[in-house]
Amino acid sequence: GAVVSQHPSRVICKSGTSVKIECRSLDFQATTMFWYRQFPKKSLMLMATSNEGSKATYEQGVEKDKFLINHASLTLSTLTVTSAHPEDSSFYICSARPDLFPYEQYFGPGTRLTVT
Amino acid sequence: GNSVTQMEGPVTLSEEAFLTINCTYTATGYPSLFWYVQYPGEGLQLLLKATKADDKGSNKGFEATYRKETTSFHLEKGSVQVSDSAVYFCALSDDSSASKIIFGSGTRLSIRP
Numbered sequence: 057g058a059v060v061s062q063h064p065s066r067v068i069c070k071s072g073t074s075v076k077i078e079c080r081s082l083d084f085q086a087t088t089m090f091w092y093r094q095f096p097k098k099s100l101m102l103m104a105t106s107n108e109g110s111k112a113t114y115e116q117g118v119e120k121d122k123f124l125i126n127h128a129s130l131t132l133s134t135l136t137v138t139s140a141h142p143e144d145s146s147f148y149i150c151s152a153r154p155d156l157f158p159y160e161q162y163f164g165p166g167t168r169l170t171v172t
Numbered sequence: 173g174n175s176v177t178q179m180e181g182p183v184t185l186s187e188e189a190f191l192t193i194n195c196t197y198t199a200t201g202y203p204s205l206f207w208y209v210q211y212p213g214e215g216l217q218l219l220l221k222a223t224k225a226d227d228k229g230s231n232k233g234f235e236a237t238y239r240k241e242t243t244s245f246h247l248e249k250g251s252v253q254v255s256d257s258a259v260y261f262c263a264l265s266d267d268s269s270a271s272k273i274i275f276g277s278g279t280r281l282s283i284r285p
Binding site: 060062090097098099100102105149151159160161162163164165166 | 204208213214215216217218261272273274275276277278280
């Protein structure tokens with residue numbers, strides 16, 4: 057089946073620093089990927105839609121200068137949390153939509169970010 | 173706007189019990205409906221889906237029927253196992269390209285041996 061990986065799985069960073077999270081589709085090409093944020097015991101909230109070769113589309117209320125998204129290739133999207141603060145601590149999950157099967161989304165295992 | 177409401181958890185059952193997790197939705201048009209499962213420490217996996225009214229999605233013994241008249245997509249399983257312990261998310265996609273999935277709040281299920 058289609059596999060999506062995320063790296064790192066866990067990261068701890070100090071307040072004010074930036075951290076990059078990678079999302080890769082391992083066995084399929086994905087022009088479109090999605091970034092979600094999941095708060096403890098809460099549902100997933102879509103943050104942005106990442107499109108290869110163009111700017112990401114951010115959901116209302118998500119700061120695009122805070123959460124930088126780069127979709128550099130058909131198999132890789134990155135989310136950079138800039139100048140992180142403790143309130144950015146969360147579980148970040150990406151998903152990828154296969155170009156050959158655009159009605160599906162496959163989710164990565166998530167990245168736990170803790171900002172101290 | 174579109175939304176998904178599912179029953180609050182946690183739900184705790186004994187092994188081999190019957191499971192129902194309720195899910196209702198609000199949407200314009202004809203959304204596709206999904207159940208995703210998240211096992212501890214893992215990402216989401218698609219459990220089953222239904223794309224039109226009266227469709228029944230099924231997988232791993234789980235079933236859900238797309239009921240347009242009641243705007244519901246309840247998840248059921250006749251005999252749960254300890255390995256079914258996870259968080260279950262009901263979700264909808266309001267366009268055919270699955271570009272935006274709206275999730276319910278999730279229901280944590282724990283199965284006692």
